[in-house]
Amino acid sequence: MQTRGHKADFAHFLIESGEQLLSLLWPAADARRAASLEIIARTAYTAEESACHYLETIGLDQSGAIRKTLELARRQDSNEQTHEDIFSRDLGGLSLWIDRFVARHVAVLVYWIFALTTLLDHELASLLGEAVEAEAVKTYRRMLLEQPEGWLQQPVTPIATAYWRKEGNMWAARDEREPETLRDVIELIARDELDHVAANSQKAIAF
Ligand SMILES: [Fe+2]
Numbered sequence: 001m002q003t004r005g006h007k008a009d010f011a012h013f014l015i016e017s018g019e020q021l022l023s024l025l026w027p028a029a030d031a032r033r034a035a036s037l038e039i040i041a042r043t044a045y046t047a048e049e050s051a052c053h054y055l056e057t058i059g060l061d062q063s064g065a066i067r068k069t070l071e072l073a074r075r076q077d078s079n080e081q082t083h084e085d086i087f088s089r090d091l092g093g094l095s096l097w098i099d100r101f102v103a104r105h106v107a108v109l110v111y112w113i114f115a116l117t118t119l120l121d122h123e124l125a126s127l128l129g130e131a132v133e134a135e136a137v138k139t140y141r142r143m144l145l146e147q148p149e150g151w152l153q154q155p156v157t158p159i160a161t162a163y164w165r166k167e168g169n170m171w172a173a174r175d176e177r178e179p180e181t182l183r184d185v186i187e188l189i190a191r192d193e194l195d196h197v198a199a200n201s202q203k204a205i206a207f
């Protein structure tokens with residue numbers, strides 16, 4: 001966690017507890033775990049976007065901070081969607097029925113938790129989001145260390161290449177070099193998650 005303080009510690013404790021529970025089903029830092037956790041993480045941004053739209057609609061965005069947060073959440077959502085698609089579609093991370101069942105049900109629950117928390121206490125919602133991203137960084141660092149070299153050295157996947165070519169993608173914005181192997185892609189994703197930690201920490205003080 002980048003943010004310090006009791007509220008940040010509380011948010012991290014909640015997310016770490018939930019993550020430990022999910023680790024019973026997805027202990028290895030592989031495509032199954034990544035695909036499932038990405039659905040859950042992406043849904044948190046979708047919920048934040050919906051709630052920010054609502055707050056804007058009822059006229060609470062006096063300073064423009066809610067609109068700014070909404071647009072940032074939108075960019076994060078599309079970046080997370082790419083992560084999800086790489087691990088689920090390109091790498092088959094959701095091929096087991098049990099993974100799809102648990103990931104999708106938890107994601108629906110997460111949607112409502114994040115939507116309501118954003119409406120009631122946006123700072124707490126952002127801190128919970130920051131904690132999710134801090135856990136994501138750990139997953140991808142583990143993936144780079146624990147997955148077989150043959151798997152990591154496979155060529156870059158189609159969805160990663162399509163994202164690289166997409167206008168306004170986060171990788172080009174950071175001036176990254178084009179990924180050639182899956183290892184390159186995972187390193188880029190780990191840096192995306194670090195960006196999300198920093199962005200959510202800033203969002204916590206936005207409004
Ligand atoms: Fe992600």
Ligand SMILES: [Fe+2]
Nearest residue numbers: 133136193196
């Ligand atoms: Fe993320």
